[in-house]
Amino acid sequence: MKQNPQTRLIHAPRKAPQSISTIQPPLYRASTIIFNSTDALFNRHWTDDYDYSYGTHGTPTTFTLGDNIAQLEGGVYHLLTPSGLSAINLVNSCFLSQGDEVWVADNIYGPNMEHLRNLEKRYGITVKVYNPIQVETFQPTDKAKLIWLEAAGSVTLEFPDLNSLIKKAQAHHILTALDNTWGAGLAFNAFDLGEEHLSVDITVHALTKYPSGGGDILMGSVVTRDKELHNKLFRTHAIQGISVSGDDVAQIQRSLASMQLRYEHQSKNALTLLTWLKNQSEFIQVLHPADPDNASYSYWKEICQQGHSAGLVSVIFDSKHQLQDIRNFCDSLKLFKLGFSWGGPVSLVMLYNLKDMRVLEHSHLKDGLLVRFCIGLEHPEDLIQDIQHALEQVKKVKNE
Template structure:
């Protein structure tokens, strides 16, 4: 063995190295672009479809594979790919599944950036985007060109819970792939890969790990989970071609937060239920939207599929028509505990205002007229949040 004496070389190739593995509460953090092969045999006797292909940082490290395995288990799937954000994970699915002249179906309450991405694909590649009513499976009428249907449970902003059973059944009969944005349920409210007595399953779940898995409002990441190996490899191929990768540090942070994700989810659910009970009694609101409410669209589907004590921390309200945009902005600006910002799932409660007239394509007879405000309930005490809303409402008198 050659002994290197130059100090510069010794700084890079240290003669002594501490043992690499000890048992700790949190798994070791690996930061890697280059991964060293032990020999040419290790270099050439491998394939990108191997369960743990340690070839380059974009393919994965023990840190990223550990989180991916845990997310797959939480979601009820077998295979998981990680992406830099929830939207990146959505775009990965669209890119892998859709081709020229294909037809894709999306719910009228779809996550807005997903729709924007699909419209871009429509303009550039001739993909046809069709809209369906998520609580009316009969509105989903796929043609022979249909390749993908996007599902959301619950829907973005207005929180309708879809008729998952019948939508998935129709998709399977038409040989259409089903992709569920499962960020709201977080893999905790129901098992998307086995959600009925008939053991119905979606094909793909997408999860914005930015929300409940992270829990801090400071990490961006997304996941794509499947059970079918061939479909996973199809997604993985595009994942590799597009150079999709994530930070080991961010991965370790989310892995650390998984241990208490369910506790946080349950607490935010309970806070939301307390707040919405109070909101229902306030005269300024024409409607309070939450899947657990019997008068909310899709409540019967939520009750049938979800664990009844898990309904996330999102609550939306529609103000009565006499309150114009200036009044709603004044209300939002006077909130103290609720901060004005996008996203949810973190410790701090958030608020955002929307004009549904600019967001929906179909006529929604279940929604009242008026401007909508969405509350993302955090981990503050529920009574303090109620007092904050009450104080802001007084500004409207």
């Protein structure tokens, strides 16, 4: 049959073989996926492990990354989302209904709390707050449906008493969801915590951080071992039209091979900075889960038995320093760039006022303004010099 050139461009008569072996898997870009027959179309179900029916449901590219993230974290089933926050929101919107009670740690990732407060106001859920290192503050009622765990917590980096919190949640038939971005599946296995195979139900992970490693890709994941939970999440994922770019997925897949090397290197450098920071009189407290002086050190040591502790360390300035002093400090840094997130090659800094972020009183935290350092891939001695120079600039301005 003779065809117009335009048709031949779309339906090419000659196609190169599609099966070769390469180091990186092929990249599939797809909205429409072609079925080979009506049998293939109708003899399938959205709960199949690999349901190739439409781009939002998955392609070989997205399933490959999802499988790798699930394996990394110790899970089985996975979903990819456009960001870490969207992964969190997927869990909240899937499992919380009017009248339900959800528990969150007082050091929770701020946008998660904001999302839950919005659900509380609009849809009648109840948000309760607990101290992550005091299990007795977690007092669920019979309406409790979900507890959020974060190890370590945002900004102040407390490592929770995971084993006790999970046991208590299980005794009350409450779903456990862990924000596993800090541990990244490398610091510990959230689906097998070593004590009688104690496990969380769900992990979420901001792949934006360590899996990406470049500070240039946004993505999140939701992982579970439970098929029923996964199907509920997948149904919500599909109804909401959540999808990710195949190009972005391929970029993160490419970075996974170096992820553990980068994680361990940044963790080691953070410990180097920790030792130096603790000797600086400007800081009345240095916060890091692997510091024996940290209030949650024993919980970190119990779970993170290989000694991994990510690349974050926070400091609380002496109260003699006002907000403008801390702003001057941050503005004087050269290598540390002012920005959110972590896990990339460039070190980052961010300042916080804990009085605006916490609901409960915390005796283990000193009063003062907090700065969080996110360690990149620079040499630690250069980072120390950068901080030292910034501190000297603050002193100089105060003395003028």
